[in-house]
Amino acid sequence: MTGLQVLTYLVWLVAGVTFIFALKFLASPKTARTGNLVGAAGMVLVVAWTLIFHDLNNPNETPGLLANWWVLVVGGGIGAIAGLVGARRVPMTAMPQMVALFNGAGGGAAAVVAISEFLRDVGSKAPGAELFPLPFMVATLLGAVIGGVSLTGSIVAFGKLQGFIAARPVTYPAQRVVSFTLLGAILVLGVVLALATNNVALFWLFVVLSLIAGVQVVMPIGGADMPVVISLLNSYTGIAVAATGFVLSSYALLIGGTLVGASGAILTQLMCKAMNRSLFNVLFGAFGTGGGVMHVGAEGEQTAREISAEDAAVLMAYGKKVIIVPGYGMAVAQAQGPVRELMDLLLAKGVDVEFAIHPVAGRMPGHMNVLLAEANVPYERLKEMDEINDEFAGTDVALVIGANDVTNPSARTDESSPIYGMPILNVDAAQNVVVLKRSMAAGFAGIPNPLYSEPQTAMLFGDAKASVQALVAGVKAA
Amino acid sequence: MTDATALSPFALLAALFILVLAAFVGYEVVSKVPTMLHTPLMSGSNAVHGVVVVGAMFVTATAVGGVGLLLAVLGIFLGTVNVVGGFVVTDRMLEMFRRRPGSDGKGDK
Numbered sequence: 001m002t003g004l005q006v007l008t009y010l011v012w013l014v015a016g017v018t019f020i021f022a023l024k025f026l027a028s029p030k031t032a033r034t035g036n037l038v039g040a041a042g043m044v045l046v047v048a049w050t051l052i053f054h055d056l057n058n059p060n061e062t063p064g065l066l067a068n069w070w071v072l073v074v075g076g077g078i079g080a081i082a083g084l085v086g087a088r089r090v091p092m093t094a095m096p097q098m099v100a101l102f103n104g105a106g107g108g109a110a111a112v113v114a115i116s117e118f119l120r121d122v123g124s125k126a127p128g129a130e131l132f133p134l135p136f137m138v139a140t141l142l143g144a145v146i147g148g149v150s151l152t153g154s155i156v157a158f159g160k161l162q163g164f165i166a167a168r169p170v171t172y173p174a175q176r177v178v179s180f181t182l183l184g185a186i187l188v189l190g191v192v193l194a195l196a197t198n199n200v201a202l203f204w205l206f207v208v209l210s211l212i213a214g215v216q217v218v219m220p221i222g223g224a225d226m227p228v229v230i231s232l233l234n235s236y237t238g239i240a241v242a243a244t245g246f247v248l249s250s251y252a253l254l255i256g257g258t259l260v261g262a263s264g265a266i267l268t269q270l271m272c273k274a275m276n277r278s279l280f281n282v283l284f285g286a287f288g289t290g291g292g293v294m295h296v297g298a299e300g301e302q303t304a305r306e307i308s309a310e311d312a313a314v315l316m317a318y319g320k321k322v323i324i325v326p327g328y329g330m331a332v333a334q335a336q337g338p339v340r341e342l343m344d345l346l347l348a349k350g351v352d353v354e355f356a357i358h359p360v361a362g363r364m365p366g367h368m369n370v371l372l373a374e375a376n377v378p379y380e381r382l383k384e385m386d387e388i389n390d391e392f393a394g395t396d397v398a399l400v401i402g403a404n405d406v407t408n409p410s411a412r413t414d415e416s417s418p419i420y421g422m423p424i425l426n427v428d429a430a431q432n433v434v435v436l437k438r439s440m441a442a443g444f445a446g447i448p449n450p451l452y453s454e455p456q457t458a459m460l461f462g463d464a465k466a467s468v469q470a471l472v473a474g475v476k477a478a
Numbered sequence: 479m480t481d482a483t484a485l486s487p488f489a490l491l492a493a494l495f496i497l498v499l500a501a502f503v504g505y506e507v508v509s510k511v512p513t514m515l516h517t518p519l520m521s522g523s524n525a526v527h528g529v530v531v532v533g534a535m536f537v538t539a540t541a542v543g544g545v546g547l548l549l550a551v552l553g554i555f556l557g558t559v560n561v562v563g564g565f566v567v568t569d570r571m572l573e574m575f576r577r578r579p580g581s582d583g584k585g586d587k
Contacts, residue, residue: 019526020503026519027510033572036522040565043529050535068550071538075551076531079558086559087566098567099521106527106560112553113533119549120540135490234524241530242500246493248536254493255500256529262504263523267516357514365516373574384513 004053004061009251011049016255018042023263029379046252056249092374093331096364097161100154100230103237107150110240114143115207117247122198137194139246145186145210147240150233152214157230160223167223175220176284182213221283224405227364228271228282235264267365274359276411276422304440307458309467312397312434313474319396321352323388325425326368327361329402329438333464336375338472339401343377345475354381356388356398356425358406389426398430402437402464408449419447433457436467518571525564531557
């Protein structure tokens with residue numbers, strides 16, 4: 001092994017370690033940003049190194065610019081601009097779908113790498129030569145299928161969150177039969193390609209079926225479950241990248257991909273736990289269809305008490321403790337700025353203000369934290385569910401802003417409810433509950449919320465931003 | 479560029495070791511991330527698998543023919559979107575968490 005080859009392995013090692021630090025430093029908001037920069041530095045290092053040294057098989061290689069370097073200029077140039085513009089321009093509320101899109105790109109890249117390797121090696125193989133070694137084929141096929149599913153699945157997830165595709169579960173008769181047939185066909189083709197023939201046409205069929213599978217699998221999943229899907233697809237892309245790392249025997253890809261594969265898996269698991277649902281239920285339950293177990297329609301019979309912004313403001317201004325419960329409604333209305341103003345005013349009046357963050361509030365875990373951080377709410381005021389749930393009892397006003405299912409008491413009491421057993425915020429324990437809501441319509445999951453007809457609850461209808469601004473004006477006047 | 483079709487059993491085993499150990503490291507490290515940082519975590523780990531762009535570079539170096547080059551451009555494009563977008567968007571999110579408490583002026587109760 002030459003010195004340059006040894007150095008290449010060491011560069012991969014350094015990059016792998018920076019990736020670990022990027023994730024490890026996320027344990028605290030204080031170090032998180034540094035960690036991300038460390039990871040980016042490792043990425044720059046390994047990309048720069050590969051640019052000048054990339055032929056590991058050739059012990060006589062002298063460092064030189066990568067062949068076909070113009071491909072990097074064209075593809076990399078456009079890609080960098082697209083990535084930069086997307087990342088800089090996207091509003092914080094649209095973050096989940098942006099991440100989905102970037103993730104899909106990574107999955108697509110992994111699939112492309114696997115496909116290219118296969119085609120190149122088939123091209124250089126003597127006709128009638130024996131099959132590719134099994135480990136190589138398995139890794140190639142895994143990279144292609146998982147990368148392909150991640151690409152199209154992420155695009156569908158993006159479309160659902162962005163509103164290009166219906167967010168509701170899109171189902172049709174015999175859907176599961178089609179899904180399982182498709183997955184079965186991919187499996188059979190994979191076995192044939194690995195054990196019987198390296199036929200190029202069959203390989204392309206395998207790729208196309210993988211791309212269709214991504215669409216097929218994500219379409220029947222409701223918009224409310226998209227965060228879980230994105231997290232899962234993120235994990236998939238990681239696995240696909242690790243598989244291509246195997247194919248190319250590049251340990252940098254292997255480490256990076258595997259880290260993400262594992263971390264995405266645990267994150268997905270945590271999110272499912274927070275909703276008290278199994279991953280199988282998320283993927284195949286067509287949750288939020290309004291059919292089957294769901295009793296939609298009960299909503300119309302609900303009676304709710306309305307309150308004016310002025311009255312609600314007085315309740316808060318003369319209370320001792322207010323807990324704000326934000327949800328996706330706050331995000332869509334872009335109400336986080338006025339919310340922070342409300343907090344400042346209440347604090348100035350000597351009212352204790354805290355935020356109760358449900359693990360799945362918003363469209364991604366931690367989505368509310370990002371939005372409130374954007375509005376300069378100190379993160380010390382944001383309390384996680386377990387931390388704050390006992391405090392509702394001593395609270396004068398629980399102000400629910402565009403959150404619904406995570407405050408639904410039927411998760412505790414009604415065994416027939418589809419969300420029965422999901423841990424919720426105990427807002428109903430507060431003296432007064434003020435709910436800011438657009439209308440009496442059911443939440444994203446389509447489940448009626450009995451909280452709204454409880455005696456201590458009052459509804460303030462309207463756009464969340466306008467309502468919070470009215471509350472701000474009310475507190476100023478109080 | 480290594481030719482995986484000619485990988486030695488030793489190299490394969492080494493790769494398998496790395497795979498398994500990295501999976502455990504990923505699991506352990508991510509278990510310690512608080513819920514409030516889960517969105518940046520998703521996007522940060524998303525950026526990390528952008529390392530696939532290096533794989534696309536290997537592919538580019540050996541690409542031949544129209545289809546080969548087209549795939550190379552596509553791979554580099556997608557990989558770059560992933561890695562650049564991923565790190566930049568994560569940085570943007572985390573920048574917000576860095577603003578210290580008290581920067582909101584009047585502070586406490």
